[in-house]
Amino acid sequence: MSLKYLHTMVRVTDIDASLDFYCNKLGLEEVHRIDAETGRFTLVFLSAPGDPHAQIELTHNWDPKTYEGGRNFGHLAYQVDDIYAACQRLIDGGVTIHRPPRDGRMAFVRSPDEISVELLQVGDALPPKEPWASMPNVGMW
Amino acid sequence: MSLKYLHTMVRVTDIDASLDFYCNKLGLEEVHRIDAETGRFTLVFLSAPGDPHAQIELTHNWDPKTYEGGRNFGHLAYQVDDIYAACQRLIDGGVTIHRPPRDGRMAFVRSPDEISVELLQVGDALPPKEPWASMPNVGMW
Numbered sequence: 489m490s491l492k493y494l495h496t497m498v499r500v501t502d503i504d505a506s507l508d509f510y511c512n513k514l515g516l517e518e519v520h521r522i523d524a525e526t527g528r529f530t531l532v533f534l535s536a537p538g539d540p541h542a543q544i545e546l547t548h549n550w551d552p553k554t555y556e557g558g559r560n561f562g563h564l565a566y567q568v569d570d571i572y573a574a575c576q577r578l579i580d581g582g583v584t585i586h587r588p589p590r591d592g593r594m595a596f597v598r599s600p601d602e603i604s605v606e607l608l609q610v611g612d613a614l615p616p617k618e619p620w621a622s623m624p625n626v627g628m629w
Numbered sequence: 630m631s632l633k634y635l636h637t638m639v640r641v642t643d644i645d646a647s648l649d650f651y652c653n654k655l656g657l658e659e660v661h662r663i664d665a666e667t668g669r670f671t672l673v674f675l676s677a678p679g680d681p682h683a684q685i686e687l688t689h690n691w692d693p694k695t696y697e698g699g700r701n702f703g704h705l706a707y708q709v710d711d712i713y714a715a716c717q718r719l720i721d722g723g724v725t726i727h728r729p730p731r732d733g734r735m736a737f738v739r740s741p742d743e744i745s746v747e748l749l750q751v752g753d754a755l756p757p758k759e760p761w762a763s764m765p766n767v768g769m770w
Contacts, residue, residue: 489656489709489710489711489714489715489718490678490708490709490710490751491655491656491657491677491678491707491708491709491715492677492680492707492708492709492751493676493677493680493683493684493705493706493707493708494706494707494708494749495705495706496637496702496703496704496705496706497702497703497704497705497706497747498701498702498703499700499701499702499703514632515630515632516632535634536632536633536634537631537632539633539634541683542634542682542683543634545703545706547703553700555699555700555701556699556700556701557699557701557702558696558697558698558699558700558701558702559640559694559696559697559699560639560640560696560697560698560699560702560742560743560744561637561638561639561640561698561699561701561702561744562637562638562639562640562686562688563637563638564634564636564637564638565634565635565636565637565638565686566632566633566634566635567631567632567633567634567635568630568631568632568633569630569631570630573630574630574632577630601701602701603701603702606635606638608635610631610633
């Protein structure tokens with residue numbers, strides 16, 4: 489039997505804030521969008537550039553709702569080629585680095601709806617470097 | 630800047646029950662496992678056969694915990710080549726089909742830790758067929 493991963497769906501309260509986080513700050517690209525007038529929701533499919541087959545689906549219900557987190561879901565993980573540059577771009581965009589890459593290898597941030605996102609350095613860890621090496625954890629991730 | 634999707638992490642209370650669901654019943658394969666004695670946790674990486682670059686990471690903490698769900702996470706979605714066969718295999722394994730594929734196109738089930746999993750028929754919907762066409766929804770998904 490054939491089986492293929494399509495996407496992980498997350499619900500978002502503010503589609504503009506979510507696209508700003510996932511696209512402008514994290515680096516994903518919008519690949520497809522569906523506006524469902526009757527159901528009053530919008531679906532936006534995002535993927536890493538050049539990797540359209542593994543996507544995040546953002547579901548935005550037009551009628552305001554808030555979405556709490558739960559512990560059965562952990563995080564979305566992405567590999568980056570320079571974890572310091574990726575974290576700097578997030579910081580410049582006002583995103584809190586909950587788990588800074590003190591080890592040159594791993595960092596955690598959260599989306600506007602508290603979805604935890606892990607960043608992992610491709611290959612070997614980068615050499616430890618300030619300000620990252622002495623940057624404290626912030627809250628949970 | 631390069632960015633690549635690695636995995637979606639979910640926490641599991643019972644690793645055997647989870648592997649039975651994700652592998653035996655859903656059809657994923659174990660590709661990698663890490664037993665961390667010091668941290669007292671096990672990580673198991675699963676992927677669809679032939680698609681090792683999009684994975685689920687199961688995190689199992691050895692000290693018992695329970696993990697509630699939250700609404701900011703929606704579901705994991707997989708494409709299947711025969712949605713009726715996929716659902717039959719899940720039913721045969723004792724899994725509740727929360728949203729049966731009445732339309733020959735879409736179904737939802739839940740993992741032992743209540744992670745919602747969407748199954749989508751590849752290509753066009755299959756022709757409606759009993760017992761699926763008249764099977765009622767069960768709870769939430």
